[in-house]
Amino acid sequence: MSPKKVLILGLLLLVPIFLFLFLKGFGTNHYSLQTYYPEIDSTTELPVVKSGDTVFQKIPDFRFVSQEGKTVTQATLNNNVYVANFFFASCQDVCKKMSAQMVRVNEAFRNNPQVKLVSYTVDPERDSVAVLKRxxxxxxxxxxxxxxxTGSKKELYTLAQNGYKVAAMQAPGSVPDFIHSEKLILVDKGKHVRGIYDGTNSQDVDRLITEITVLxxxxxxxEK
Structure with missing residues (x-):
């Protein structure tokens, strides 16, 4: 093997070590996540970062019903980090891409009870408990x-627009269709938004998985 190939192979083998040391910070984690502010750019759905402001974006309480017919509130998610998104079951394009990426997050933290996923429907009139279960x-x-x-359409849309600061609405026209965000949103144990990611982009979801680990x-x- 040529010296050049040996050097390249050696560098490739060192990458995981450098990544581990970066995340661990040699015993101290120096990579911290932002806490996002309430103002979100309506065109990009990304936070408008401001300095000197101590008011953080916090997800308000809600009360909806799960695919098991059980009532779910913010209290259900106490002491959990969670990833949220908005979708509807009959969506054939974007929602399937988002759900596939949510599966990746689910698999990455399958054995960690502190990490949950929450998918809110924007089509509650058709997305019944039975539909969501399927x-x-x-x-x-x-x-x-x-x-x-699922739950009240008004309450779901209000939570999306005023709580998560993302799009959720019924599209105009006679055929039922919906405009909703493609973002995955990371929420910490204090119910603050800590990250916003493109739910159709695998590389951005890689970043989400890394940042959940950091959090x-x-x-x-x-706790130490």
């Missing part, structure tokens, strides 16, 4: 880990 089964979603929620590590450090 949809969940398509993605092998454990109801203890991944919640699919969990920060909690572990604080």
């Amino acid at each position: 949809y969940a089964e398509m993605y092998q979603a454990d109801a203890a880990k991944w919640l699919f929620l 969990l590590h920060s909690y572990q450090q604080n």
